Amino acid sequence: MKPNKPTKRHDASHNPAAKRSNVPPARAAALEALERCLGLAAPERRQVRETDAQAALDATLSARPLDPRDAALATELFYGVLRSKTRVEYILSRFLDRPESLPPGVLLILCAASHEMLHLDRVPARASVNWGVDAVREAANDGLAGLANAVLRKVAALAEQPLPEGFFGPETPPEEHPDTLARKYACPDWLVELWLDEYGPETGLRYLQAQALPPALGIAVQHRHPRAAEIAASLAARPGLLGSSGLGLAFAAGTHLDDLPDETLVRQSFAGREALLALDPGSWPDPVWDACSGRGGKTRLLLELGKSVLASDIHRGRIRALQAEQPEVEAVAASALERPPFSTPPRTILLDAPCSGLGTLSRRPDIKWKRSEDDFDDLVELQAAMLENAWKRLPRGGLLAYLTCTLNPDENERQIAAFLAGHPDAELRTEWTTDPDAKWGEFFYAALLAK
Template sequence: MLTYPLLANSLVKKTNARSTAARVIAEVVHKKHALNAVLANALVELPENERSLCQQLCYGVIRWHCQLEVISQQLLNKPLRAKDSDIAALLLCGLYQLRSMRIPAHAALSETVNACKILGKPWATGLINASLRNYQRQQQEIDASLLADDTAHYAHPHWLIERYKHDWPEQWQAILTANNQQPPMMLRVNQQHGTRDNYLARLGSENINATAIEHCPNGVLLATPCDVHALPGFSAGDVSVQDGAAQLVASILDLKANLQILDACAAPGGKTGHILEHYPDNHVVALDIAPSRLQSIEQNMDRLTLNAKLIAADAAETTSWWDGKLFDRILIDAPCSGIGVIRRNPDIKLLRRPDDIATLAIQQQRLLDNLWPLLKQGGLLVYTTCSALKQENEQQIAHFLAQHPEAQECEPPNAPATRRSVGYQRLPGDDNLDGFYYACIQHR
């Protein structure tokens, strides 16, 4: 199990949802570790009845961190010391409860104050109590002040807001609003095991409310997210968790029988599984650069009872893994900024940096250039990202097409998103799906 400095030694013997959330948030904000990894490690130390609240606090505070931080600065006479980052995070937890949760204000305030003692810092009880009570008195004025600052109002870093304004001058506000929504839970029904209608009926028999996703033949939207083990047939591979935007990737690969297929950046294996659910006998090579991430692909394949050839390698270093056989289809679900899935991974706002985009664009170009020669003449290469930034998407593909005259963009029969100058872009929140980019290129 991964361990983190602030979370080692079973956190502390006495802990609860709020104190644990404060530690997790401090770890993400100050140590720049991924929220899902730190939180998973922390939740095992909590009683089961505390875990849901801890998770809500962690995701809520990180989602609204840019805004909550501005509010906290108005309430504190001076910044807290670095060694008290847990108390700073606890104040944000208190603010989030008062602003966004249905917990009675008196309970939110008293329990947050008590968490100071659990953190071993009883001196902070007066500070937290006074700050939260001041917020209650000044809320109207504070809320009005947020409107003057896009970073505070939309709870996004300034650089990212500016990138959205540049790329999407008409849509940037809608994108920011969509990013701050809690994400829905979507499923992909395994067509080898049954139809979507049949699975919807099974969900209904378990009193799980769900509807079909209009644009995804196998997609199901749950009215309320639930534990995967509560889903009928999950362990048997009847269904997988996957956003509808990601499900649309398989539809533009023009899948048929007897194909050689490369999934170049495959972990955690959702798209690999979907490809094989169409034609289980196709030969699929699934690569990922991290050996540890191959385990997630293997687990997915085992659950779905499907087979793929798994290789731990840098896909762009083709001499290290390629056997010389050309592929009919190549999927490059490229490493990207993740800017299109902020609603699912709100820590992207805090962890991503402006200069990351150019670095990622170089990696993406390297994958395109090095994998293109592995495609048969007449074959298809599909390039996708979960980004909404043009530098990673249509600009990337426009550059590739200009450098490769033998490459021709294809228009799939069913467009997966809004047509752009090159490829298709689904912005965050379009049809309630994640942000995603798709381009389909044929080797002439």
């Protein structure tokens, strides 16, 4: 695709140093978002710091307006590279003597172009090779562009047929070859070992397979819409439906629902919805304090069920977003480690607790490259402190709901077991986890305690 014609102010005839990029807009946007997300900004843009995946992509697409098809390709390439990063780097290492010696930006370009050839069927290999070489030339020099051309052509040849069995190393028995699984499924070694040790090889392998694929499209019909139930029923009859519950639905990844007005639907993780519903929130005593509300995803579901909700979050921006969408909710910026800042005391407290997020890697694949085992101790300590504070604020007969979106027993089952051991007045009513075979590609943990 040809770049847009530059305006007179930036025209090369008025600025001889100006250059027009030969990298197609969608690929350029994907690369910039990846740099933002992974903290690999070029020297002239060092102010761009590492940020989470969705924020990095939003910032890039806002600064680079693209037509819908290019924006969709940029999004697909961005998340695909994050999911497959070290898998593709291993493939590249077959054709590079010292990949670690390449500038990080150049290796990222090679990863993106290679991912496109290996995992996207709609793009001709020659197009991926061409834009990858052009991007390396613009980022570095002709010498590295020549290297990129040779390497990407070899990847193109490799991508013409399925990778041979054993390409990543021996796989069986899986518990004896975590390094092979780490390469194949693009996960850090420590994470592969954690899942194999804690959940066993069969379930651990299911989690690895799920996180390597795009997640289901989770949506909910706005509960205030006058035809909400009718719209949900109509959507449930569409192709690609994976599951439905009330006003929430899950569709296969890649499903488009562009024919409905924006205000009709909201994005909502179907796995997260399932986790909350597993605790029977319709029966909870009111009011419910959503103590880590974020932008209000769980609050919205509680309102759908007719609950009276008080919401708080430590991030003011998230509370502003919640208030804008759900003005009927009393919402304030406050910490779940403190006394509830409301005149009416809560009778149920919902802790959608900060966690390592290992159950949402299909949707937030950058977590794989930013988390480490060292993060767990601090998170477990924070969760325990939040549970302790919430318990102190509950009246007798009150309920405490605990949710995480992670796959780590220290933050889930063992966290609740430790709490119960220290609180004889606590009764475990429900404990639930997403089925490892669930089609949603995300995994949550939920527990309900009664006082």
